[in-house]
Amino acid sequence: MSKIIDNPFPTKYPGIMVVITAKKKGNKWYLTGKLKNTSGKTLTGYQPCTRTAKTADDLIICKEIVFTLESKLQSKKQSTADKDADNTVPVSPAGEKIQMAFEKVKAMDPKKIHGAWSRSTAVTARKYFERNILKVLIRCAEESYTQETSIRIQGRIRDIFRASKSGDSEAEDRTVFRHLQEAEKIYRCMDSQSEEPLPIFDFDFDTPNRNRKEQFKSFSQEDRLKIVDILKEMIANKPMVVKRMVAMFDAGLRTGEACAVQFENIREEVTPTGIRYGLYCVEGQEDPANKGKVTKLLKTANAYRTVLFSSWGYGMICRCNQLAPETPSDTLPVTSAALCKEFRGIMEGIGITPQNIQLCWQENGGPKIELTASSVLLDAQISDYILRRDRASRWKTSAA
Structure with missing residues (x-):
C-alpha cells in the first residue's frame, strides 16, 4: 500500500518543493521525500530522504524530511559557491x-x-x-x-x-x-x-x-546482580543472545562487535590459582551498510584489540556454546537490532526505562535522546552506551 501525501511541502528555495510518498510495510509507514520543481520534475543529483513513521501523515516526520532535503540543497549550493570563489x-x-x-x-x-x-x-x-x-x-x-x-x-x-x-x-x-x-x-x-x-x-x-559533567555510566550493584540473574534465566531459551549480551556486559564490546564475535576463537587462560578466563581478539563487527553481515572494518584503529572475559563471563559463554554451538559465517545469527531489543527488555525488567536513562543523562550534562527517534535507534543508543560504560566503570572502580 502506498500513497502520495497531499499538498507538496514548499522549501525556502523558490520553485523547489518536497513531494513525500508514504508506503506501508507491516505495521510501519516508510515516508520518502524527493525534491521536485514546480512542474513536478524530480531534481537530479539529490538522493531521496526516507524516514519511518507510525502513520502516513506524521507531520513531524514530514518536516524532518523537508529539513534534511533543504540542508542538502544548501550544502550543494554552498559547495558550488566555494568552487566559484576558489576559481575567481x-x-x-x-x-x-x-x-x-x-x-x-x-x-x-x-x-x-x-x-x-x-x-x-x-x-x-x-x-x-x-x-x-x-x-x-x-x-x-x-x-x-x-x-x-x-x-x-x-x-x-x-x-x-x-x-x-x-x-x-x-x-x-x-x-x-x-x-x-x-x-x-x-x-x-x-x-x-x-x-x-x-x-x-x-x-x-x-x-x-x-x-560537561560525567554522564550516566554505571548500574547500581543491585541492578547488576539482577541483570546477571536475568541472563542466567535466558540461557535455556536464548543462548545466542545471552553470549552476545555477555560480550558487551563483561568484555565491553560494542553492539555490532558483539554480534560478530567468533566464540570458538575465545582463548581459554588459567590463573596460577586455577581460575579460568577468556581472551578474545576483536576483528569484526556487523556491517553498518549491510545489516546482518560481517565486516572486518572496525570503527577505529584502536578497535582492533584484545578483550578479557572474566571467569563469570567465560563460564557463561561456555554454557551457551554447549547449548548453541556456532560455525563461522558471514551472516549473523543475531543482529544488533535484535540484540538491542532484547537488552531493552532486560532494562525494563529491572525497572529502568529509556525515559529514566534519558532524564539521568540530561541532568548530568549528557546528550539528549530524541523522542521522535525510531525504537531501533533508541535501543541502540541505550544498549551500546550503558552496557559498555558500566563495564568500564566497574573496572575503574576495582582498579582504584
Missing part, C-alpha cells in the same frame, strides 16, 4: 604560506601531528581539515584574527553537519567544538612546520562541552 579569487601571499605549511603536515607521519592522537584519529582529522576548513583559512588569510572569520569557519562546519543529519542543536554544537579543537591542533602543527609565522586564527568556541 586569487590566493594571497599569506594564503600561500598556509597552503605550503599544510602540504608539509600532509607529508608527515599522522601520529606526529598531535601526540595524544592515534593514527586513525589524526588521519580522519586531517582529511576533514583539508576538505572543509583549509580553503576557508586560505581565503581569509588576510583577515586573520577576526570574529567574522571565526563565524565563517564555524558556519562551514555547521553546514556540513546539517546536510547529513537532522536538526539536533546539541549534537551540532558538540560537532563544531570537536572539529575546532582538531583544527587548532593541526594549525599549530602547520605553524611549527612553516618557515615564517602563519596568520593567527580564532578556533575558540564558547560551549558547555568544556565543562
Whole structure:
C-alpha cells in the first residue's frame, strides 16, 4: 500500500518543493521525500530522504524530511559557491604560506601531528581539515584574527553537519567544538612546520562541552546482580543472545562487535590459582551498510584489540556454546537490532526505562535522546552506551 501525501511541502528555495510518498510495510509507514520543481520534475543529483513513521501523515516526520532535503540543497549550493570563489579569487601571499605549511603536515607521519592522537584519529582529522576548513583559512588569510572569520569557519562546519543529519542543536554544537579543537591542533602543527609565522586564527568556541559533567555510566550493584540473574534465566531459551549480551556486559564490546564475535576463537587462560578466563581478539563487527553481515572494518584503529572475559563471563559463554554451538559465517545469527531489543527488555525488567536513562543523562550534562527517534535507534543508543560504560566503570572502580 502506498500513497502520495497531499499538498507538496514548499522549501525556502523558490520553485523547489518536497513531494513525500508514504508506503506501508507491516505495521510501519516508510515516508520518502524527493525534491521536485514546480512542474513536478524530480531534481537530479539529490538522493531521496526516507524516514519511518507510525502513520502516513506524521507531520513531524514530514518536516524532518523537508529539513534534511533543504540542508542538502544548501550544502550543494554552498559547495558550488566555494568552487566559484576558489576559481575567481586569487590566493594571497599569506594564503600561500598556509597552503605550503599544510602540504608539509600532509607529508608527515599522522601520529606526529598531535601526540595524544592515534593514527586513525589524526588521519580522519586531517582529511576533514583539508576538505572543509583549509580553503576557508586560505581565503581569509588576510583577515586573520577576526570574529567574522571565526563565524565563517564555524558556519562551514555547521553546514556540513546539517546536510547529513537532522536538526539536533546539541549534537551540532558538540560537532563544531570537536572539529575546532582538531583544527587548532593541526594549525599549530602547520605553524611549527612553516618557515615564517602563519596568520593567527580564532578556533575558540564558547560551549558547555568544556565543562560537561560525567554522564550516566554505571548500574547500581543491585541492578547488576539482577541483570546477571536475568541472563542466567535466558540461557535455556536464548543462548545466542545471552553470549552476545555477555560480550558487551563483561568484555565491553560494542553492539555490532558483539554480534560478530567468533566464540570458538575465545582463548581459554588459567590463573596460577586455577581460575579460568577468556581472551578474545576483536576483528569484526556487523556491517553498518549491510545489516546482518560481517565486516572486518572496525570503527577505529584502536578497535582492533584484545578483550578479557572474566571467569563469570567465560563460564557463561561456555554454557551457551554447549547449548548453541556456532560455525563461522558471514551472516549473523543475531543482529544488533535484535540484540538491542532484547537488552531493552532486560532494562525494563529491572525497572529502568529509556525515559529514566534519558532524564539521568540530561541532568548530568549528557546528550539528549530524541523522542521522535525510531525504537531501533533508541535501543541502540541505550544498549551500546550503558552496557559498555558500566563495564568500564566497574573496572575503574576495582582498579582504584
